[in-house]
């Protein structure tokens with residue numbers, strides 16, 4: 145794994161972006177709780193990658209038994225700090241077996257566009273790893289490529305306190321990868337750092353083909369953490385699958 149890829153997730157800039165959406169974790173937890181009831185599942189959840197623990201925190205508060213895995217040492221230590229009752233382990237989601245052995249979970253969550261950082265083969269490994277850890281359902285939440293390419297401006301500014309963030313993204317239709325550059329400025333407008341990475345974006349049919357190839361059965365596809373059935377104009381797709 146390249147050092148550049150790995151180091152992004154250890155930066156305060158990246159962590160700050162995830163902390164910005166902390167409260168969304170509550171909506172996810174409530175949504176997941178409804179799905180648990182719908183499919184009559186137990187309360188054992190694997191949150192992978194868990195990031196700062198924003199979904200685990202709210203799931204744990206309503207009684208779920210949480211295990212979180214993330215490759216970033218900083219993310220894992222923040223999760224441990226944020227979620228009192230969870231178990232958080234540093235590891236690579238491509239090989240979950242080396243982190244959690246053969247343990248199975250009622251619900252495995254892969255939330256907030258957490259595929260596509262590496263190659264398609266790596267994503268297949270991640271999904272296979274998730275399949276081997278699931279005894280109930282898995283939830284995969286991704287940005288929708290078809291929405292992103294027509295709606296995300298190539299250049300925009302955002303205020304993500306305490307930073308002013310200048311975003312540049314260039315989409316390559318041959319590889320379906322988005323090259324992303326973020327420049328972080330302080331409130332005086334001085335550049336204090338930047339992040340650069342590329343991410344593979346998927347259309348629904350592509351990710352469904354990968355899931356089916358691995359033997360998953362697709363139960364439903366929703367728009368984000370809502371009960372609206374996904375359609376191609378939605379920004380996010382949340383795919384609910386079972387391995388049985």
Ligand SMILES: C[S@@+](CC[C@H](N)C(=O)[O-])C[C@H]1O[C@@H](n2cnc3c(N)ncnc32)[C@H](O)[C@@H]1O
Nearest residue numbers: 153193194195214215216219235236237255256
């Ligand atoms: C977009 S964040 C999502 C975090 C969390 N799911 C959430 O909703 O807040 C992506 C996370 O993936 C983690 N990550 C990236 N590659 C990974 C890998 N190969 N194995 C485990 N975690 C990884 C990063 O450290 C980062 O915390």
